[in-house]
Amino acid sequence: MQATRAAVVVNPASANGATGKRWPEIAASFKQEGLSFVHSFTESQGHATEITRRYLKEGYDLIISVGGDGTANEVTNGFFADGELVRKTAAVGFISTGTGRDLGRTIGVPTDAAEAIRHILKSPLRLVDVGKITYAASQGEQGVRYFINVAGLGLDGDTVARVNRTSKALGGFVSFLWGTVITLLLYKNKNMRIIVDGEQICDEPITIIVVGNGCYFGGGMCIAPNAVIDDGLFDIIILRNFSKLDLLINLPRVYSGSHLSHPLVTSLQGKKITVTSGDIALIDLDGEQPGRAPVEIELLPRILNLKS
16 A cells, blocks of 8 residues: 555653654655655644544554654554454554664664655555454553553552553663662562463463563563464463562563573463452553453454554
């Protein structure tokens, strides 16, 4: 598909405001590549979703997210309304200028904005899987969100909540590593009952469960090294009852993706996951923290057009 109408959704606050300062340069790169486009700046949480839906309803063929993983998640959610795609033929592209850049690592988008623009405009369409998660929102009401990269519960949810409350001026790697270490010192493993495709996998203390459509989370941790975003399966990684010392020792293995051989790590694939917990198990959803367990996560195979 050759996009005829393009719209860009920009989060000027991402990367501690650096994206807003860089926008004139990024916009110039779009124009140098011959792309005619409209754009909007986000002003609040959830605004990128509203903007994306509006552009799709107005008939735009290509929506490009410029910002962090949270912005990318909101743009992805904008493609859906009432459980259906707003515009089935439209495509999404991502220019990652935020702190973590985990989605960009997963889909192979260059870190340089000008190169990323050329990559998006010249790449073929790719139909990719999307995850749909139903969860308990902040006031206990049911929430529904979509994700293209990673969802998790446990230590990662607590870490994201902590990192998002603090400055990310030191960059993604340092911010998330520091947040992980500090959270780890305070964290207690959560009792979770995990069911995958109707089969109970465990009902015990869990450090983290990650449902990977993509490979990376936490500012560069290769948590699901074998995940592929268009294979029709989630890669599910469960870290069972790690001690604080064992997790600290093995943290470098999570960054390198060599942790799957650890005896307390369970790795499997599936399409539908339910997690219940008597504890407060927080969600990490593409670097955002929208709620907590209980959750139900369902894979929507090859549903979204990606320019990558």
